[in-house]
Amino acid sequence: MSERTHHRKPATFKLDDPGVIVMDADETGRPSRGTVRVTPETDPALLPVPIEAPLVPAQRGFPWGAVFWSAVGGLVLLGLGLGITRLIEDLFARSEGLGFLGLALAFAAALALAIVVAREAFGLIRLATIEKLHARAAAVLVSDDRAESRGIVQDLLKLAHQNPHLARARATLQGHAGDIIDGADMIRLAERELMTPLDQEARRLVSSAAQRVSIVTAVSPRALVDVLFVFVASLRLIRQLARLYGGRPGALGMIRLMRHVIAHVAITGGMAASDSLIQQVLGHGLAAKLSQRLGEGVLNGLLTARLGLAAIDVTRPLPFTALPRPVLADLAKDLLRKREAEE
Amino acid sequence: MAPRFSEMIEEARLSARALKDYGDHFFNPTVRLGVTGLSRAGKTVFITALIHGLTRGGRFPVFEPFATGRIARARLAPQPDDAVPRFDYENHVRTLIEERRWPNSTVDISELRLVIDYQRQNGADRTLTLDIVDYPGEWLLDLPLLNKSYEQWSRESLALSRERPRAPLAAQWHAHLGTLSAEGHEDEQAALTAARLFTDYLRACRDERFAMSLLPPGRFLMPGNLAGSPALTFAPLDLPGEGVAPEGSLWAMMVRRYEAYKDVVVRPFFRDHFSRLDRQVVLVDALSAFNAGPEALHDLEAALAGILDCFRIGRSTFLSSLFRPRIDRILFAATKADHLHHSSHDRLEAVLRRTVAGAVTRAEDTGALIDVVALAAVRATREATVARGRDRLPSLLGTPAPGEIAGGEAFDGTTEVATFPGDLPADPEQLFAGEGAFRGLSSASAEKTDFRFLRFRPPQLESVNAEAPTLPHIRLDRALQFLIGDRLQ
Numbered sequence: 125m126s127e128r129t130h131h132r133k134p135a136t137f138k139l140d141d142p143g144v145i146v147m148d149a150d151e152t153g154r155p156s157r158g159t160v161r162v163t164p165e166t167d168p169a170l171l172p173v174p175i176e177a178p179l180v181p182a183q184r185g186f187p188w189g190a191v192f193w194s195a196v197g198g199l200v201l202l203g204l205g206l207g208i209t210r211l212i213e214d215l216f217a218r219s220e221g222l223g224f225l226g227l228a229l230a231f232a233a234a235l236a237l238a239i240v241v242a243r244e245a246f247g248l249i250r251l252a253t254i255e256k257l258h259a260r261a262a263a264v265l266v267s268d269d270r271a272e273s274r275g276i277v278q279d280l281l282k283l284a285h286q287n288p289h290l291a292r293a294r295a296t297l298q299g300h301a302g303d304i305i306d307g308a309d310m311i312r313l314a315e316r317e318l319m320t321p322l323d324q325e326a327r328r329l330v331s332s333a334a335q336r337v338s339i340v341t342a343v344s345p346r347a348l349v350d351v352l353f354v355f356v357a358s359l360r361l362i363r364q365l366a367r368l369y370g371g372r373p374g375a376l377g378m379i380r381l382m383r384h385v386i387a388h389v390a391i392t393g394g395m396a397a398s399d400s401l402i403q404q405v406l407g408h409g410l411a412a413k414l415s416q417r418l419g420e421g422v423l424n425g426l427l428t429a430r431l432g433l434a435a436i437d438v439t440r441p442l443p444f445t446a447l448p449r450p451v452l453a454d455l456a457k458d459l460l461r462k463r464e465a466e467e
Numbered sequence: 468m469a470p471r472f473s474e475m476i477e478e479a480r481l482s483a484r485a486l487k488d489y490g491d492h493f494f495n496p497t498v499r500l501g502v503t504g505l506s507r508a509g510k511t512v513f514i515t516a517l518i519h520g521l522t523r524g525g526r527f528p529v530f531e532p533f534a535t536g537r538i539a540r541a542r543l544a545p546q547p548d549d550a551v552p553r554f555d556y557e558n559h560v561r562t563l564i565e566e567r568r569w570p571n572s573t574v575d576i577s578e579l580r581l582v583i584d585y586q587r588q589n590g591a592d593r594t595l596t597l598d599i600v601d602y603p604g605e606w607l608l609d610l611p612l613l614n615k616s617y618e619q620w621s622r623e624s625l626a627l628s629r630e631r632p633r634a635p636l637a638a639q640w641h642a643h644l645g646t647l648s649a650e651g652h653e654d655e656q657a658a659l660t661a662a663r664l665f666t667d668y669l670r671a672c673r674d675e676r677f678a679m680s681l682l683p684p685g686r687f688l689m690p691g692n693l694a695g696s697p698a699l700t701f702a703p704l705d706l707p708g709e710g711v712a713p714e715g716s717l718w719a720m721m722v723r724r725y726e727a728y729k730d731v732v733v734r735p736f737f738r739d740h741f742s743r744l745d746r747q748v749v750l751v752d753a754l755s756a757f758n759a760g761p762e763a764l765h766d767l768e769a770a771l772a773g774i775l776d777c778f779r780i781g782r783s784t785f786l787s788s789l790f791r792p793r794i795d796r797i798l799f800a801a802t803k804a805d806h807l808h809h810s811s812h813d814r815l816e817a818v819l820r821r822t823v824a825g826a827v828t829r830a831e832d833t834g835a836l837i838d839v840v841a842l843a844a845v846r847a848t849r850e851a852t853v854a855r856g857r858d859r860l861p862s863l864l865g866t867p868a869p870g871e872i873a874g875g876e877a878f879d880g881t882t883e884v885a886t887f888p889g890d891l892p893a894d895p896e897q898l899f900a901g902e903g904a905f906r907g908l909s910s911a912s913a914e915k916t917d918f919r920f921l922r923f924r925p926p927q928l929e930s931v932n933a934e935a936p937t938l939p940h941i942r943l944d945r946a947l948q949f950l951i952g953d954r955l956q
Contacts, residue, residue, distance in 0.1 A: 132858065132860065132887070132889065132890050133889065133917075134886070134887055134888050134889040134916070134917070134918060134919035135853075135855070135860065135874075135886070135887045136873040136874050136884050136885070136886040136887070136919070136921065137853060137862075137884060137885045137886070138876075138882055138883075138884050139864070139882070139883045139884060139885060140882060140883075144885070160853060160854070160855045161853070161854040161855075162851050162852075162853050162854075162862070162864070162885045163851055163852045163853075163854070164849055164850070164851045164864060165849075165850045165851055165852060266528075266529065267529050267945065267948065268945070269838075270838075271836075271838065306813055
């Protein structure tokens, strides 16, 4: 039988046999020929397993804040409604034509409001789906749950359906759906297939935004313009990244994303400042030594890049495991190369 | 009309029982976890390790409530059912840790209550009662008998016993069967001899060399206090295709006793224990089937399919938990995963998944969850690489149990060995390719087999005198997370 050729026969070796040598894993050297070497392996069960669990549980009390804001919002809406009804009544009292015009405008406004609200709600739901997917994928990477990983991949495929550039990647991934693949490996496979092109595009977006910020702040006349421009550019970057990874944030969604991104920067920022940022500024920051304005530009660009990386972490539906997480150093290199080329 | 009426009474009793349980559980949340498996699958060790880990604090990184520290403590509570023996946890732990022997096998049902104090994720203090019910998997194989007449069962058992490799084992019984006439006068001595020979044949099938699984009726091998009673003194007969049993014939006597077996043994078990379970673990010892050969693997598959047919599975709803409790999670666990290098665990899981594939599809339709895992409740080996010539064999280090034989040598229970058990194929279908798919002990001599899984002694724990020596395990935490993790949210 040809398929049996690779099958190796069972074998048993007594450890106290003179022909058997027990070696440590780091021990080298070639024992004499004909002996059997036994190397004990590190016990995988004793290796530490990373568990990402918040030490302090999230507050899950009754959302009084939300109740307050909803109630106030409702009251304001009621007041507005009342005002508009009165206005239309007054218009009708003056002339019928004006009355109908007012009524039509009010309906148009109501319709538009309804659609805007629906869109916002849809965007928020979509963001929540992505966040949940991220958390579920992280859990599967630890638990290696096969059925759950299949569910995640199905949801990912649904999410990726709106991006026509991923058609081939989706087909490949669907082809693997029936194979026997472990839960964690399935997630890694999905990441490699679906996220690779998106990650490249995200990196390009972040690095171009950072470049734009660094140029504008280097030439802008006032600090206020700098601040405004950085703010607008960051908002735009976050929205682009969210759209790239499948979210469709509206205004509320942007506020929520912004909060998450800033929280993420706050958590990871200290670390970044200690290693990459300082190193970048001091090491590669030759430009900074030449001119103060130029230095400020580079620094602002790096900050934007930092924000962009945090936004990638927040908007990406899968955690980084199989693919490398883009780091500031790569982007900073792009940035400095560009600056130096422009000099 | 009579059988229909008795069925209705049976259903009514089940519902009454369920209603009472529901009342009890309302104030005191309880999970009844059934642990079963064919004999030597490792039920006792599984429960012992589970309780030991929960009460003494084992390493359970994947069992979320435990790993994140939300479980304050788990303690043993007095056993609730007065008519069921208590699971002898303390003795089993002693055997396992101090004597380094595997505990004796399950011959009867037993139960133990574990109370878990935990904090919910929102901060509320709660208590979950976990009733662990241990029963032999052979009893499960009896449950399909409830829907079979004697004639049907007799025909099936006889057909099965004429297949390879059972036929040679059943030769003696078949010879005696030839002397009996189904329509002849009833004869106690003939019935006794037939039952004895039939039991001998079942016992021979269970031997390590053949490792057959599908051997109903289960009580023949584990008679307990019913040994010798008429309910256990029957055997299949060579019956004519049609007709009913004549009055006073041997056939009629067998039919009566078969029905008695169902009434005395099978129905009470179903009503009092089986129908009340919420969660179920089925432990499967696939490795001994690999040792024995393809026939044993086929038999295991048939036995598992039989077991699965008995479960009332489906998502629990409010009404179902009131009147007709269902099992909403079943875990199939290939035990003794420590007898394989971890790189082969996925392949072992794939084999088991292939075996229970039918059940998984069916369960998905009903909304119940089914999972398959390769685990070792107590890990008896360490892993090692053996370099022999240019070969690198992923092997295991451990102390084989006394009396185990490999390479023509018997072990005394103190020598440590490194063993390579053979490569499992990447595609499980290869193993199910029928007769001759691989060579086992049932068809080849010990040196020529494709797989050899030695039985190892329990591990030497490093700190026996320290306060809490934890038992090493493989994926017991994942099993726990699947079985009760959701009830500890």
